[in-house]
Amino acid sequence: MKDFKSILSDLDRRQFSPIYCLVGEKETFFVDLIAEKIEQSVLSEDEKAFNQSILYGKDVTIEDVIGQAKQYPMMAEHRVIIVREAQALLKDMDSLLSYIEQPQQNTVLVFCVKHKKMDGRNSVTKLLKKKDFYFETKPLYENQVSPWISETLSASGYSIAPKASEMLVEFLGNNLSLIYKELEKLRYVVPKGTRITPELIEENIGISKDFNSFELNKAIGIKDEVKAQQIAFYFAQNPKHHPLPLTVATLNSFFNKLLRYHALKDKSQQAASRALGVSPFFVKDYSFAAQKYSMKQASQAIALIREVDMKSKGVNSNQIPHGDLLKELLVNLMR
Structure with missing residues (x-):
């Protein structure tokens, strides 16, 4: 076939x-x-x-x-x-x-x-x-969408920064029809040969280059509490585009990949990229996070994230606002 x-x-x-x-x-x-x-x-x-x-x-x-x-x-x-x-x-x-x-x-x-x-x-x-x-x-897995975006733009004479691609995936998921429409919009406003940057994504599509799940994972990975809480505040103000269940799922994925990174014998960029299913560009984020979180701490983080996931669904939460749940989770993760 x-x-x-x-x-x-x-x-x-x-x-x-x-x-x-x-x-x-x-x-x-x-x-x-x-x-x-x-x-x-x-x-x-x-x-x-x-x-x-x-x-x-x-x-x-x-x-x-x-x-x-x-x-x-x-x-x-x-x-x-x-x-x-x-x-x-x-x-x-x-x-x-x-x-x-x-x-x-x-x-x-x-x-x-x-x-x-x-x-x-x-x-x-x-x-x-x-x-x-x-x-x-068949639907592409989420880790296949960024390469597809790069291939699609390359065929039209454009290129895209890895972070810009991840911003699209985070905002639009693996809905290829929506992503393609946004790529068409970019191709209409920027000349052929342009490298699509996070700044162009923010300017033309309206996705923040500084306040997104990618940046939140990065801030947590290096234990930058100030930046992480700033992003959490932004998410609380924009719940439609950053619902807590989606943020929790992204954090859970990050720490699961961090556990797998710890277990790798070959932690070279290419080997880790294949094992984790991420772009080589992002391997350094797991390398930095591994210095801040041991395997035990990563496992504990996953337990904390799952607890918040249950609370976000109304279990033992007394209807705590989602913004407060996220802020509390970040404190518990990084201290």
Whole structure:
């Protein structure tokens, strides 16, 4: 089964498959990206009027789709049929078997299946996979998102500082659609060849370069209590973008990685980066923190963080404000 990079590469070389079944149960970004690429690149603007159809699964039948797919292009090499919301047709996909066996070679037929998963035991799914017509996208793990951001910007002639990338991940998580929209905004306002810095992120997207979870982890790691409490105050004033459960999860991840760093035999930058699943740029933060927190202290920190996590959910907290819970946690972590 091809990945999205090879599919996009084939499209750039005008090597088109007669069928693309694009499936995204939890992550739909690549489904939209590939479908849009096909919509924009296969036909010229003049050819689209007679040779490109956008259908919606809830409004058509499989027979309707096959009927359109079997038509020959008019004054063009290809005909493009894109079926959006194709998940509405899944129960009738068996009717597609004979067409998959012998597709119209001049047609590019695209099914966009979103928020559903095709049954791997189904004959249609098996045949689509066998013919290499099937692409299923899966969510990226959080430690994969920063490299994806760098690759995406690099392909457009930009680069990005590791901290700037982490700021986007912290603010937007692994929602690739949202991240891509913000990257598009940056590419619109800064010239090609620019290195995206935390300052540019703050100026154009509104994410603070000084008050974020990355900076909080860093301050805790070196036991800079003043900076950590300043960030905690900022979080308390901006709970929508910095909810306590998310901050607690980030702190828990930091100290879990610190425990793993302590246990490493090879603490070189590259080895630690691979073992921890972080950019080499951030390995130094764990190296510094390891000098401030022993393995026992890191374990105790995790216990404290889990206790606050329970309190943030109303267990034994007497409705203590989340800002106060975080400030108390920071004192207990660093003293």
